[in-house]
Amino acid sequence: MSNPSTTSAPLVVIVGGGPAGLLAAQHLAEAGLRVQVFEQKATVGRKFLVAGHGGFNLTNGEDIAPFAQHYGAAAPFFARALAHFSPAALRQWAADLGIGTFVGTSGRVFPDAQHKPADLLRAWLRHLQDLGVELRTRHRWLGFVGERGLRFCNEATGAAFVVEPDATLLALGGASWPQTGSNGHWTTFLQEIGIPCQPFAPSNCGAEVTWSSFFKEKVGRAPLKNIALSCGGHTVRGEIMLTDYGLEGTPVYALTPQLRAALAAGAPAWLHLNLKPNLGPTDTQRRLARRRPGESLASFLGSAFSLKAPVPTLLRELNAPADLGAALTALPIPVMGLRPLDEAISSAGGIPFSEVDANLMLRRRPDTFVAGEMLDWEAPTGGYLLQGCFSTGAWAAKAISQNL
Structure with missing residues (x-):
């Protein structure tokens, strides 16, 4: 395959270099599209690495039907997304990058013991580079411009500029672990174009008891x-x-x-x-x-x-x-x-599913899609959180590929 970045293929811009954004980038590049990923931090995958602290739980070996029920009110959507990119597909994706996995006694899926989270991320980034995906770190999103434009600031130079892609995928995360870049500040830009966001709240966190x-x-x-x-x-x-x-x-x-x-x-x-x-x-x-x-x-x-x-x-x-x-x-x-949101493993809140269509495209902004924790869903630990991010990224990438 020719390098998409050197062709006249349609351009897809992805804002956010977490699991959902990077998997979408991979699938889009493999479909022959030009892909640029903008990340405000100096490196991508920071929250992906945080998820590896204390054991890198990638997904769960549970069957799809009970798996989907862990997403509460969003279970009907996740049943479809999981059928498209399943826990088995996630394990195969890791295997294709040279990372074997195993199912633990609790049903949780982990990389083989010799593999650290950074090993998987490095192999993944090498593959993205081979596909021609452009990773632009230290680029902060400043909001929408016109019908298609996105304004960014290059943090290294302070220069602001506008990109007008053929399609956009927003994968900016929720509001937990703000030190990784997922701080929820993007809600302002969504609200400016009339999209209401549910307030963020701590999920998968400790409970306070007055001892x-x-x-x-x-x-x-x-x-x-x-x-x-x-x-x-x-x-x-x-x-x-x-x-x-x-x-x-x-x-x-x-x-x-x-x-x-x-x-x-x-x-x-x-x-x-x-x-x-x-x-x-x-x-x-x-x-x-x-x-x-x-x-x-x-x-x-x-x-x-x-x-x-x-x-x-x-x-x-x-x-x-x-x-x-x-x-x-x-x-x-x-x-x-x-416990406070900045201590929580994940967050509830974000963009309501009523604001996106079945393909995760914003109803109020055509050709702009969302994935990952930006959407208002939550799931317990045990592999369900990461799988949810991966599956929404793959789902949005499929829709973008078909549209373009």
Whole structure:
């Protein structure tokens, strides 16, 4: 294939060098289009690398039907997007770049142990270069000009200029991890052309609980393993961490949509903690009946349920119900708030799906498409976030290719 940048092929400008934008760039270049990617930071893929901290969870091995349900109200769209660029397609994409993957015991998909996140990004950027994709870093988007134009500032020189592409893809991210460049400032430019944006809110973040000074001093940070956490009719199993500000961990993160809704209705929101989710009611009652008169709570919980510190202190802190069975299986925890947006793993809010057509093109600005966390969707950790970004990028790229 000839290098698209040297041909008269239509030009597509992508604003944002994250996973959604870069995958779209690859697909568009492979379709023979000229592609320019503008990124305000000095390097692309910064949030992609941040996602690799603590384990690079690319996607999940779950089937598409249940996979799509993790996107809540946006599930119908994601069912189509995932069918177009599936978790299996993402794994094949990595393999084509020389990065093997495996499915962990939890269903999460990771690169093989010898591969670091930077290895995948380097291989990807080499491939984009071979395809003729132009990466223009340190270029800040300044908004729309006319029907097709985009104004940029070259941060190195301070010069402003306008580009008029045949199609535009906006992939500027949400508002979490602002140090990576995803700060949500682009909402101003969308609102200037009449597109309302939902306010950004923290997602996949810790929950704030007002612990006593005694509890914070005695417990500090402590894990609770093999638990189940419930809120708003949803239950998630896993491990949580007690912290000085409240709770964190995968089950807490997964329940942030429900916590946010409950808090909006009036604080506090309630989490219910099941400390022994693998025990049925009959077995629980049988063990409770073993307690001897005068036996301390700590001693009994340790011998009958293998529950040790900090569980007794937690039960006292939360004024656990007198019914010990209820306290162990549905301990109420009052959540007073969520951690700030700049601490969140991801964000909710952005461009409503009502403002884009089925191809993710803005209804109010033809030939301008959006992908990734700019759209108002959220998903739990576990591979669903990155897969969602990749799939929306691939979906928008398909529509742009067909239009051009």
